[in-house]
Amino acid sequence: MNQTFLAATPVLEKIEKAGFEAYFVGGAVRDYLLNREIHDVDIATSATPHEIKNIFPSTVDVGIEHGTILVLFKGQGFEVTTFRSESNYEDFRRPASVTFIRSLEEDLRRRDFTMNAIAMDREGRLIDPFNGKNAIDYQIIETVGEASERFKEDALRVMRAIRFVSQLGFSLDRNTEREMANSAHLLKHISIERITAEMTKLLSGTYREKALSIAIETNLYSYWPSLFNQKNILQSILSFPTKQLTEIEIWILCTFLFNHSNSNELLKGWKLPSKKIQFILRALFYLRWRREHEWTSYDYYRAGKDISMIVERVYQTSLCNDISAIEENIENIFKQLPISSRGDLKITGEVLLEWVNKPAGPWVKDVFESIEKAVINNDILNEVAEIKRWVTSCYLQ
Ligand code: ATP
Ligand code: MG
Secondary structure (H helix, E strand, O other): OOHHHHHHHHHHHHHHHOOOOEEEEOHHHHHHHOOOOOOOOEEEEOOOHHHHHHHOOOEEEEEHHHOEEEEEEOOEEEEEEEOEEOOOEOOOOOEOOOEEOOOHHHHHHOOOEHHHOOEEOOOOOEEOOOOHHHHHHOOEEOEOOOHHHHHHHOOHHHHHHHHHHHHHOOEEOHHHHHHHHHHHHHHHHOOHHHHHHHHHHHHHOOOHHHHHHHHHHOOHHHHOOOOOOOHHHHHHHHHOOHHHOOHHHHHHHHHHHHOOOOHHHHHHOOOOOHHHHHHHHHHHHHHHHHOOOOOOHHHHHHHOHHHHHHHHHHHHHHOOOOOOOHHHHHHHHHHHOOOOOHHHOOOOHHHHHHHHOOOOOHHHHHHHHHHHHHHHOOOOOOOHHHHHHHHHHHHOO
């Protein structure tokens, strides 16, 4: 068995010794059967959270109201969740309350897709009442039970289905896909944060083009927040070689293609972290500039290495060009620049004030920018004497 499961096996053993059942469940079992890398193992058990806390001396209540306890064992943390049923769905969202139960099969029944509803015991034997292994073999995403019901219970599952398409490249079962289209409007009951979390995974997936095509076919996109709710933008994205881009680069490309006067508002519609929005907007600024200009050494310096690379990658993708050499080229350009930031200059603001003998003011910033430009363009060397000579001749006459 895989190393990640092996590390967790003693936890299962301990729970069993105490007289309860315990299994590996969810994404880890699915990814293991697919030979994909496993991130975190989830453990499901017939023991209640209280019983789990009696078995293990060291635990953290990470989600006790949903039955989840973090068990700290031999320096590692394992999420252990009590079998539960979720019957009280309200407003097409997660259930308001959960009921702890003792039946594994019932716990598997409340899970979203058959590929996610497989349990594995500590010997590696599968408990698979909904034929999830078969769905994995045939690369099919199908709901556990009636799709229309399951999407009505929790409309986020519509997003989960499509992000799994993007991550795994699987196809949707016909009925599941039809009901996804019928239930897409229920997404309006789901919080933007949860939709965005799935969208981020979707845009990071290897098969994102397949997923976005399905979003168009099922009309799901039209219930997304601004930017990605534009069919023409999605279709043009599909016409570019976006496979070569990262998730954030796709956001940048989209905002670029949308060319809206208030990109900030569009991005806020997705409630992206403000740091991410600021980064996208900065890249967008340079991307729009790039449309009209070639890079000079000073432009590279001003934009910085990260932004330069990303802007160039997105720009060339928007021209349908290959971008595989960009990173190395820009890396080399930056290696050859005499300075990589203002901090590399051999003079400080204080020194400048001494030379000029004038009260500090906005002029300091302007002079610094001129010095940086002169150094980057190799007009002067980054040496105190030379900078002084240059500043004196330019500004003190
Ligand atoms: P990932 O690899 O992205 O973590 P995952 O399948 O493990 O994928 P999680 O969100 O970690 O997804 O959820 C763990 C498991 O809980 C899922 O495999 C599924 O069985 C169940 N699950 C999660 N969200 C839902 C939901 N909205 N409805 C029903 N079951 C769900
Ligand atoms: Mg998971």
